[in-house]
Amino acid sequence: MATLTVPQEVPSPTQDSETLRKAFKGWGTDEKAVIQVLGHRNATQRKIIRDTYQKLYNQSLIDSLDSELSGDFGRAVILWTYDPAERDARLVNKALKSKNKSLDKLKVVIEISCASSPHHLLAVRKCYCSLFECSIEEDIIVNAPPSVRKILVGLVSSFRFDGAVVDLDVADDEASKLQEAVKLKQLDQDIVMWILSTRNVFQLKATFESYHKKYGILLHEDIKDYSDDLLVSLVTIVIKCIISPERHFVEVIKAATDGWGTDEDALTRVIISRAEIDLIKVKKAYFDIHKTSLDKLVKDETSGDYGAFLIALLGQ
Amino acid sequence: MATLTVPQEVPSPTQDSETLRKAFKGWGTDEKAVIQVLGHRNATQRKIIRDTYQKLYNQSLIDSLDSELSGDFGRAVILWTYDPAERDARLVNKALKSKNKSLDKLKVVIEISCASSPHHLLAVRKCYCSLFECSIEEDIIVNAPPSVRKILVGLVSSFRFDGAVVDLDVADDEASKLQEAVKLKQLDQDIVMWILSTRNVFQLKATFESYHKKYGILLHEDIKDYSDDLLVSLVTIVIKCIISPERHFVEVIKAATDGWGTDEDALTRVIISRAEIDLIKVKKAYFDIHKTSLDKLVKDETSGDYGAFLIALLGQ
Structure with a gap:
């Protein structure tokens, strides 16, 4: 892929x-x-x-x-040249240490926790400790906005079972527990954090399906009109990264390229971090949704050596 | 050692x-x-x-x-023959799946989380997933008593920085935060769990020292008369494992051999799991506290091949 x-x-x-x-x-x-x-x-x-x-x-x-x-080209080539675990440890550190702790910055922490393999996440945590002499968790607790600390610590600390073992009774039960938290507008309950951060991806997909079936609405749609609260947006991205990382990355690319100007950092991050994982799937999802190719978009939005480098990573 | x-x-x-x-x-x-x-x-x-x-x-x-x-000898030799990460994954699983979820059983989870290297803990988590097709965290959430789930999940998920980096201001601040939780009798606060499970061992020792200095009492003495609540006992063991694993293991051995009969499982666990780490320190601490050698105790409390095997691991 x-x-x-x-x-x-x-x-x-x-x-x-x-x-x-x-x-x-x-x-x-x-x-x-x-x-x-x-x-x-x-x-x-x-x-x-x-x-x-x-x-x-x-x-x-x-x-x-x-x-x-220098510039976007330099940043992209350097990110790509790092060992993937070091690259991601540096991206997480940059996100946590940036003055602006917006969802856009924190997104990278979720992507590395929920759209990477459990083994890669452990490698990133090890690398983070070596580079910055503290754990990612410590930096989250000190730097992340209070409302999202618990879920972020849970997510980066996770080591999900990496296989397709699904218990439908558990899915049914945990869908009910999630619904209870949603009804009470208490997404910060321990149980929500535990379900999202400890269950394997296949089990979670079954839980989200069970939620949809039982309550007639997708979980991330059900929490949508809460408010534009940071925790809700963050949980939404967790759910999307679990259900379909490629669709999540299509959304990131779309947001990075919509309107005036381009968010080169976001575009670079997606292409570099997925080029050796599932960028073919991202390209396919992009085409399915937007009826035009991701290659064309990148060509339109970038130029010079920076553009040529991204296009090379896109497989052209 | x-x-x-x-x-x-x-x-x-x-x-x-x-x-x-x-x-x-x-x-x-x-x-x-x-x-x-x-x-x-x-x-x-x-x-x-x-x-x-x-x-x-x-x-x-x-x-x-x-x-x-067969018997204690067979169990001890088999535990010793496993890869250390597999041995500990099996010990954790046995503790979590036993009917009796007493402190004595759960102790092993704390020892592996707080008295092992961060890298060994990760190896145990990986091994647990391979053997049991789920994460340790999932089994804690399903099997551990509700009051201690949060702290146990935090502890096993930790990946502490493995070096002596200490910030005395942080130690002072976190000692105050711990005191606040102790005063309110709310050891289950997120902040308590975060401090105990994310900070490096040297930082935590500084925090416990700061607590002692500021409040004139050791943290684990200060929570002692709460009640004999499971959470308090568990936090006490966490603190002891951080301050001095060898003294904690001396206590385990003492409890296993005091009075009528011997708790062979506990005795085996300590000797086997520490023989390649710090059993010399445990022996020294045992002698300092009890003015008699650990070798003598083991000879008195065990017999036959089982005794001979433990004595061999004790270095005789």
């Missing part, structure tokens, strides 16, 4: 490092060469290139990229 | 497997040979022996031990 394309014959990590070093030499940078190499290597290959580059030139590849590239 | 002794020249895994196979052959079992091999190999060596035995005889070593050994 990845869109990333890797050439059939991949140059050796030493050759790739040399190509990159050459691209950085002299006045200006050969951005095309950077895209040609890094835009067509998977996470394992990029890791070996990082290690080889460090050994050959006694300098970190990330530092070289940082001093050679 | 391990008591386990490994011979200077270790036989090959094949030789060890053959010795074990020979010990199982014919009528009866050569228990001494089992102790001689398994009682003197570390976790990595035991893993290789398990793999080699499986390859050589197309049978799991655990299954062989299970059919050859």
